[in-house]
Amino acid sequence: MGNYITFPELLIWLPMLAGILCFISKKEQSAKTIALIFSLIVLVISAVSLFYTDSKFATWNIVNYFYPNNIGNSFYVGLDGTGRLLTFLTALAFPVIFIATYKNNYKNAASFYGLMLLTQSGLMGVFCAMDALLFYFFWELALIPVYFLCSKWGGEKRIQATFKFFVYTFTGSLLMLIGIIYVYLHTPGRAFDDNTSSVHSFALNAFMNASLSASEQNWLFWLFFIAFAVKMPIFPFHTWQPDTYDQSPTSVTMVLSGVMVKMGLFGLIRWLIPIFPLATVKFSHIIIILSVIGIIYASFIAIVQDNLKKLVAYSSIAHIGLMCAAIFAMNQLSVQGVLLQMFNHGINIIGLWIVIELLEKQTGVKHISQLSGVANRAPVLTILLVIIALANIALPLTNAFTGEFLMLSGLYQFNVWYTVAAGLGIILAAVYTLNMIRNVFYGNTNSVVDTVNEISFNEKFILGFIVCLIFIIGIYPQPVIDLTKSAVTELITKIK
């Protein structure tokens, strides 16, 4: 063990190293360059890791360092199908974000990029951690830089928004910490290689084998669930999100919506459900109902949003609601759909943000009612946006279709009526998305839009790249399915 430098270690430490280098560099240009180069290296490593899934490469994918005489925690990280997919999404998202916002000049850029990379490191850790204490550490490592990023580089109302974000997520985190400690105290002991042992253990397998009665599971379940529900977010824990998305600098919003919301979903899959299978089954109806209410509720609100950023935020709440419902439907189709969709949602929503960022940068406004006829000035941007928007509403042959199809199909097998209600979200999504396209891009230009120019090469390149991904996964989703197949089966068997 630990003879090799493993994939998870590289994925975690490289961004952290890059972040520290950024802080030291102090100069804007060098920080930018460091961030871009390191994020690309991480992307390559992550892409390579997708091909070493076989169990004979276990020593490359999993590592467990421990210290003598400890309390049962260790540096225990590994990659399984789900982890691989989400670390890849994280690795993909950051360079895309860095390239798309390459021309932005942030004041104090060294710390901006430093914090961004620390977030990446934290996210990687969350998706790799096999030890509860480590998981909690990375969970906070991913969050804390975001507080600073929002409060220092955000919009006018950033303090208020960050405060709300902080209160919500921090409350969630604390509840989870209490839960972790309680479960830890009920875990079996753990023997280490050097013949020492601990009374309890933080390892994931130990948590799964913790001796918890059904009634203990019932309340512990909620401690964890609320932490994850805030992060996703699930109705009614969602009101931090529109404000935070609106007020954060767009590149941070991309991280938040593209990758960070997956932390919540991932938490459900990796920790909550395997540890509390009894409670999961017991509460699945309540949670699915909350999720479905969230889908419809958020979609309706999205229809009347004038602020583009809030529109995307509510649309995302609706989409995440479906994913959460599908997780708790707990069958092969629905869970497979979620894993596929987690990746797709990340790509699509980052694409949407890039377009909104471009519009806001050029026109200075982000309100639908102030924009009109962008298609006249920037046809290429319009075409790319329309494709991404159609992917967002899950049109067939775009990536989101397969995901939503599988999720709804699985949910149908769980309960027909929930599916019917969730399906209304498909119609409502078309309403708000097409309204947005019509109002912003079609029609005649107004004075605000008259100054808009066609997008530049690297913007075309990055949006084009996203569009390609949308179609590739949309037409041939099988590789993603194959990557996560075994993770799905494993999860399902936990419940059955």
Added chain:
Amino acid sequence: MSNVLQIAWLIPILPLIGFIINGAGRNNLSKGVSGFIGSAVVFASFLLSIYVFIQVKNGHTDVLHYFNFINIESLKIAFDFKLDQLSSLFLLIITGVGFLIHVYSTSYMHEEPAKDFAKYFAFLNLFVFSMLLLVMGANYVIMFIGWEGVGLCSYLLIGYWFRNNDYTIAAKKAFIMNRIGDLGFLLAVFWLIAKVGTVSFDEVFSTVNLAKLTLTDKTGITLLLFIGATGKSAQIPLYTWLPDAMAGPTPVSALIHAATMVTAGIYMIARSNILYTMAPLTQGVIAIVGLATAVLAATIALKQNDIKKVLAYSTVSQLGIMFLGLGVGAYTGAVFHVMTHAFFKALLFLGAGSVIHAMSGEQDMRNMGGLKKHMNITHLTFLLGCLAIAGMPPFSGFFSKDEILAAAYANNPLLWGIGVITAMMTAFYMFRLYAMTFLGKFRGTHDQEHHLHESPFAMTFPLIILALLAVIGGWVGIPEVFMHGGHKLEAFLEPVFANTNEYVNAHHPHEHLSPSKEYILMGVSVAGALIALLYAWNKFSKYEKTELPSTGFAKLLENKWYVDEIYQSIIIQPLRSLSVFFNNVIEKKGIDGFVNGTGKAVNYGSRQLRWLQSGQVGAYVLLMVIGILVLFIIQLFL
């Protein structure tokens, strides 16, 4: 044997390539080139379709496997194409009529800037691609890909002139109404997956799997699929998008109404015929909805003055007749009517386009009249189209419509009676249209009159071909009473409906109508239509413009029974209010109010607690003592 059809993947791919070339090269291609590419790829697909059709006719039907779209332990969805009698027939209609519409468009759209011209052809190609995918798909999911694809393309083409707000609203409406139907389709697919674990046509319709479905399953699945069909094929209650879809360029209307899109619902039900046959309740619903749509749309068409609107409502009405056919089990008749309708409706729309072209964009028939003198070919071909749709023998519409009506009579004479009344209305409004446009004297402005001209060859050529088809296209389905073995189409499609026929014969065989009765039925419907035709001809060839607003029933019809207004006030407005309520009350005051309230309470609480940190040692000691006392007391009781 499978190799002869393997090449069929090129049929949808060619238009897709056309889409990509025209889409990517729209800034560089000249109009001539993009028009040529757009038309050529569809023509190539048409040639391939002929090849496939011949192979199928020789008995080479097959399911072609390309790759696995989704492959999970509990669900396998393959990217397969099914080529049989039904799909090969539709391939011919789509690519054949589609090609003519492309050719026509090269001339009709000539005044558009080159960039938009290429965009237009790109969308047209994409439309054909989606429709081909829809009919070639060997399972419900591939079909659904095309199904939503045509919805998207109609959205793009209706909103082609995207600067016009009304047009983009119409485009949006089309997409959303279709999506409502699509949800029904999706739910049906989920139901199938849950019950039989497959979506492939061959597997679903196998005896084993059909046995797994209870009557409730079959009824539910077929009804949900039918909801999908009401969206795509413009039936009550989701038909209102189709008349608004006239916002698109006229050839697009021809494409939507004839070759693609609206026939999708008919195709889907014909494809699923065995499921429908086994679900009599659904069949009843389809027959009634179809007939009701046919009547409603026909009444609206009586009073419309926009030439394209009349045609649009006539499509809705004709589709209703096709659904009536499906509902009474006349699958061949419905498919037959799809085919003949594709010919004459494409002809009529393209003819109307030619008229609008000559009238410099004018669409109001009140300002037309007397065009007969100026536009020979358009006039003659249009007249043939009108005769075909009015069901005059021996034009194509007569055979297909009477086949459906005869089947309806066998099912229930009342259905037949209402069908005949609809046919009379059809003859009336079509000849009202014809007379107001081509007969009488010209009622437009001088400028318009000066400008009147016959359209160029690229536009009249498709009209001539389509007119020919509208005349003779019905002869592939001459009823048995006229000619033994005359119904070539029925014989050709027989394998597709074999299961259904077997099932019907085993369960409730209906007796054949006696020849004499069949003659009488035909006679009545033709006579009725003829009377309506002559009455309209007579009345509207002397039409004079009046400024008097209509009143009473006429006003009701002119305003399309106020269905749009009713939808607006009972569905759209309340939902919008609900959105506002959620946003302003629940979200801002409710949830956020609670969260902010908690924040404020914490703030307030900490301010109140501040006095504890007074800095006076005495106070601290006092508090400490109180605290210790409390602890002691608690311990005493525990």
